[in-house]
Amino acid sequence: xxxxxxxxxxxxxxxxxxxxxxxxxxxxxxxxxxxxxxxxxxxxxxxxxxxxxxxxxxxxxxxxxxxxxxxxxxxxxxxxxxxxxxxxxxxxxxxxxxxxxxxxxxxxxxxxxxxxxxxxxxxxxxxxxxxxxxxxxxxxxxxxxxxxxxxxxxxxxxxxxxxxx
Amino acid sequence: xxxxxxxxxxxxxxxxxxxxxxxxxxxxxxxxxxxxxxxxxxxxxxxxxxxxxxxxxxxxxxxxxxxxxxxxxxxxxxxxxxxxxxxxxxxxxxxxxxxxxxxxxxxxxxxxxxxxxxxxxxxxxxxxxxxxxxxxxxxxxxxxxxxxxxxxxxxxxxxxxxxxxxxxxxxxxxxxxxxxxxxxxxxxxxxxxxxxxxxxxxxxxxxxxxxxxxxxxxxxxxxxxxxxxxxxxxxxxxxxxxxxxxxxxxxxxxxxxxxxxxxxxxxxxxxxxxxxxxxxxxxxxxxxxxxxxxxxxxxxxxxxxxxxxxxxxxxxxxxxxxxxxxxxxxxxxxxxxxxxxxxxxxxxxxxxxxxxxxxxxxxxxxxxxxxxxxxxxxxxxxxxxxxxxxxxxxxxxxxxxxxxxxxxxxxxxxxxxxxxxxxxxxxxxxxxxxxxxxxxxxxxxxxxxxxxxxxxxxxxxxxxxxxxxxxxxxxxxxxxxxxxxxxxxx
Numbered sequence: 001x002x003x004x005x006x007x008x009x010x011x012x013x014x015x016x017x018x019x020x021x022x023x024x025x026x027x028x029x030x031x032x033x034x035x036x037x038x039x040x041x042x043x044x045x046x047x048x049x050x051x052x053x054x055x056x057x058x059x060x061x062x063x064x065x066x067x068x069x070x071x072x073x074x075x076x077x078x079x080x081x082x083x084x085x086x087x088x089x090x091x092x093x094x095x096x097x098x099x100x101x102x103x104x105x106x107x108x109x110x111x112x113x114x115x116x117x118x119x120x121x122x123x124x125x126x127x128x129x130x131x132x133x134x135x136x137x138x139x140x141x142x143x144x145x146x147x148x149x150x151x152x153x154x155x156x157x158x159x160x161x162x163x164x165x
Numbered sequence: 166x167x168x169x170x171x172x173x174x175x176x177x178x179x180x181x182x183x184x185x186x187x188x189x190x191x192x193x194x195x196x197x198x199x200x201x202x203x204x205x206x207x208x209x210x211x212x213x214x215x216x217x218x219x220x221x222x223x224x225x226x227x228x229x230x231x232x233x234x235x236x237x238x239x240x241x242x243x244x245x246x247x248x249x250x251x252x253x254x255x256x257x258x259x260x261x262x263x264x265x266x267x268x269x270x271x272x273x274x275x276x277x278x279x280x281x282x283x284x285x286x287x288x289x290x291x292x293x294x295x296x297x298x299x300x301x302x303x304x305x306x307x308x309x310x311x312x313x314x315x316x317x318x319x320x321x322x323x324x325x326x327x328x329x330x331x332x333x334x335x336x337x338x339x340x341x342x343x344x345x346x347x348x349x350x351x352x353x354x355x356x357x358x359x360x361x362x363x364x365x366x367x368x369x370x371x372x373x374x375x376x377x378x379x380x381x382x383x384x385x386x387x388x389x390x391x392x393x394x395x396x397x398x399x400x401x402x403x404x405x406x407x408x409x410x411x412x413x414x415x416x417x418x419x420x421x422x423x424x425x426x427x428x429x430x431x432x433x434x435x436x437x438x439x440x441x442x443x444x445x446x447x448x449x450x451x452x453x454x455x456x457x458x459x460x461x462x463x464x465x466x467x468x469x470x471x472x473x474x475x476x477x478x479x480x481x482x483x484x485x486x487x488x489x490x491x492x493x494x495x496x497x498x499x500x501x502x503x504x505x506x507x508x509x510x511x512x513x514x515x516x517x518x519x520x521x522x523x524x525x526x527x528x529x530x531x532x533x534x535x536x537x538x539x540x541x542x543x544x545x546x547x548x549x550x551x552x553x554x555x556x557x558x559x560x561x562x563x564x565x566x567x568x569x570x571x572x573x574x575x576x577x578x579x580x581x582x583x584x585x586x587x588x589x590x591x592x593x594x595x596x597x598x599x600x601x602x603x604x605x606x607x608x609x610x611x612x613x614x615x616x617x618x619x620x621x622x623x624x625x626x627x628x629x630x631x632x633x634x635x636x637x638x639x640x641x642x643x644x645x646x647x648x649x650x651x652x653x654x655x
Binding site for chain 1: 329330331332333344347
C-alpha cells in the first residue's frame, strides 16, 4: 500500500515549516512527528516526506539513519536504548548491554517475543556526567548498575514505572 | 589582497582564497581527499592539515581562508605526524585488497601512504569493519563501500554538478557508507566523473575495470567529438587499443566529461569497423571500390556533387572542397550546416550533436558553395545525381536522395553508420587514428590527436579523397592534411 501523509500531518507540518526560513529546515521536527504518530519512520514515509519537503530521498534517509533516535521498524512497548559512547563505555555500558542481551535473550535491534522490549545500542545521549545511561522510550535512567537494571525491568514488566510515553 | 607566507615563500592571493589554493599557486602540494577545486569545501578528510603560526592547533588548509600576515608551514614534524595519523585512521577499516583493486596505481591511499606514512598499522586485520563489497550502481559504476574513505566528493558531485542528489552518506561514524535509494540507478549522464574524482577504489568504472593496469596506459591529449562543445580530453591507450577517455580540465569548456563522450572510443575498436569498401551490401577491396566509385562519378560528371560534413575535421572538409572544385569541377558542393548551438543541459552537452559545424563554416567562408536548402533542392529535382559525402551528413539530405533516387557515395568508419540505400561506402581513419582540427561552439580551434594506428590500408579521409581524384583522372596533390587548407582563412 503506498504511504500517504495524512491531512492532519500536513496541517501540522505547514505550521512547523512556517517557523523556519526554509522548508527543508523542518526535516527533523517532521521526522519526529512521523515517529510520534507511528512509532517509527517507515521507508515509504521517508519517500513521502522527501517529496513533501522537496528534498532528495537520499538526504532524508541519510538523516534518519544518522540519528539513533529514529526507529526504522516498529519497536516493542519499551525501547531500551543503551548508550555506547565513550563515557558510558568506560563506566560499564558493554557489561549492561551483555546483561540485557542475556536476560532478555535478544541482541541489539531485536524485540522480545512478548513484544515488551526492544534493545538498541545508541550514540551519545548527552548525559556523560551520570554514565552509564539508558533511555527507555523518552525517559533517562542514569548511573545504572546490573541490579538497578533488573529492578527497572521488573517494574516495567508489571507496569509499575510511569513513563512519559 | 592578503599576503601570507607558506614554507618561507611569500605570496599575495585574492581575498577569500584558501590556504590550499594559495599553496597550490606557490607550487606547494598539500595532500587532500575531500577537497576538489570544482566542488564545495567539506573539510572532512583532515588530510590537508597545516601549521599556522599562533594558531593553537593544526588547521585544514582547504577550509581556512588566507589572511594578511599568516605564516604557514606544511613541512613541520607536527604536520607530518598529523598526516601519518590521519592515514592510520583512514586505513583502520580499509580492506587492503590492492592486488584485486582496479584503482591500484592511481589510488590516493596508496600514493599518500608511500609519500607520507609508511607506518605499520596497529590495528589487526580481523577486527576491521566490513561493509558492502562490489555492487553495480547504474550502468557505468561499481561501488565498493569497504574501500570508501567517506570524503563525500561523489555526494557533492551529484548534488552540486548534476543536481540529481542520488547519493548520501548513510548511518553514522564507523557504520557510515555511501548509498542511494534502493532500486534507483546512478545514471545521470555524468556518472563516470564519479569514478574519476573518487580518490580511492570505492567507485570504479564498469567499462574500464580490469581492462588494463593504469601504469601501462599511454596518454594522448585530444578533443571530444561527441558534440559541438568540444571538451578537451585525454585518451588512455596501450598496445594500439583505446581503454578509456578522461577529461582534461580547462577554464574554457570543461572540468568534467559526459558518459556519452567517454564511450565514444568504443566505435574505434568495434566489430563493425570498416577496413574495406562496400558496394551496395557487399564488401569489396579498397582499390576496386575506389575504381567503381570513380567510374560512377565520371559517368555522371556534370551532375556529381560533394556535401561536406560537420562530423569531419576542417582538413578533411577542405579536401572534400578540393575534390569538388578541382576534380569534379562543379559548383555543386555544400559546407553549409546550421544547428542550434549552446549547452542544453546546463553542464556540457550541446544542442548541436556534431563537433565541427563551426569548422565547416570556415570552409564555406573560404570556398563558397551552395546553401543546404539549395543543395537538397538540386538533389530533389535531379540536377545532382551522384553525391559524395560523409555517412552522418547524408541524413541532412535523406528525403531528397530517397525521393529522387540519387546515388549516395559515403565515407564511413563503421558499418552501423552507413545510411540506408547508400550505393558505395569508403572507409577512412577516425580521429582516434589521425589528426584533425575541430572548431567548437565557442569558436575555439581544437586539435584531435591520434592515439592509435588505423588498421592496415585504412587511410585518413583526405588521403582517400586524393586517391579518388586520381582514379577519376585529376591529381589534387594532397600529401598531408594541411595541403587542402590553402586559401582558407584559418
